[in-house]
Amino acid sequence: MRDRLAIITATLAGAFMALQYFVTLPVANSAYRAILSWMQIIAAFAIVVGVFGVIRLHLERIGRKRAGWLYSVTLLAGVLVMSILGFAGGIDRGTSFQWIFDHWQAPMQSTVFSLLAFYIASAAYRGFRARSGESVILVLAAIIVMLGRVPLGEWLSPIVPNVSDWILNVPALAAKRAILIGIGLGMVATSLKVIAGLERTYLGGR
């Protein structure tokens, strides 16, 4: 019964939201806006569920003194500090919450992503092999665009940035456009299946 109610909800909400695109009635428009706002609120609650799930997992790890439980203490301390600062002191500029974001969180995040630069350099030497026609094309496109998008390319020859621009604006664009069209059609098909009640994996994989 519960699952049937869920499927009916998905069908009605989906059909209405899709058809509303073509309707200009004010009442349909305000219902559309209300449902969009509800979806946003539900998604926010889902984030809260996720956060509590992680907290519970780490509390369990600490409780059972599993390997690395001290790191779980660090993680929970991070959650606690941000929550207390955010709820008690506010999130405006100049608050401690914002300070931690600017001086710890954001720099650490960009450091984690920059780590990849080292691995890319290592992979460039060890894995970027031109063994077949296709891989030769891949390697050449990578080298030309890499050099063409920095001042060095222009210094080498004005041809390098021109060829790089051509690669980006013609063949690479064509492939990405086909991928976009393919994904678009795929998403439309999946959405139709959800609305028709044929796609039910969101109910828990049954």
Add this chain to the structure above:
Amino acid sequence: MGENLGEVFSQDYEGHPLATLPLGSRIHNYRDIALVISVADGSMPTYWVEYAQARYDVKIVAALTAVMVTSYIPYLESHQLTGIVAGLRGAAEYEQLLSAPGAGSRGMDAQSAIHALIAVLIVAGNVQAWRKRRSRIGGGGNQ
């Protein structure tokens, strides 16, 4: 948002009600916005294109991290995006336009050097693999 901005976002990031902001009192929906500039490191510009541009014909410029650029060029060519600021190079170009060189322009020499290094590593790796393969084939021929 196409009809009423305030219904979706009643306040700004710092919690001030939209109506109390000087801009908030003049801008009600997409029709009042000449250009949306999306500075993003995720898929936000895609949502702008798919929901705001496709339905309300809003002009959108995206300032992207470099890794996203190739995915957005088709939107630029089809005029679904009005412009792109592409990664650090785009930032440097923007600084040049403003005649105010900053972090973007400063980073270009280092960026050039590391790109050259990676290109050299790719070539060196391939040359080494080719030599190894050749010596293996040569060795096989002697057997």
Add this chain to the structure above:
Amino acid sequence: MSLLETTTTALLTLAIYSFLAGDNPFYKFAEHLLVGLTIGYTLVITLKSVIWPQAIIPMTRGEMPSLVPLLLGCLILLRLVPRWAGWSRISLALVVGGGAGVAIPAMLKARVLDQMAATANGVTSWAGWIILIGVLATLTYFVFTRAHRGAWGTSARIGRYFMMVFFGATFAYTVMSRVALLIGRLEFLMGDWLGILRS
């Protein structure tokens, strides 16, 4: 920024870079701290910018329609209670179904029709013709219900060449992106922290 401020940031940055020498306690500490801070940040922003202004405040004003999303949100919270977790599917169904409905016209227009129109309108130049051939060839590659043999196979193979160019270009831009971040971190460490670099 004071020296104390930059030093805490620098130590955390170095702790993450220590991963280059292998997994170690400094990296693990920084990694867990980062995850914790990000979770806390997300929680505060979600509650303060969505749940509080859009669900709680309207309810305190006595706006009855605001009870609906609040109720649906509470159903999602039931996921935390294994016995009643199934009820969250109703709220989930609204998000998935509603999202599917919103996506159909948006995807059709932005990703399919507008892109096809741009491809068709571009054939006034040589580049436009190459794009048209590339788009069609790449699309044939993604048709898996038909064997990639004969003319169809040739077209799919051409499509693969186009995709290789795209992947190569994307690799180049990925390099640019990660290197830009590295430059930013090194500028911070050597400039803002140690003062070796002039800005």
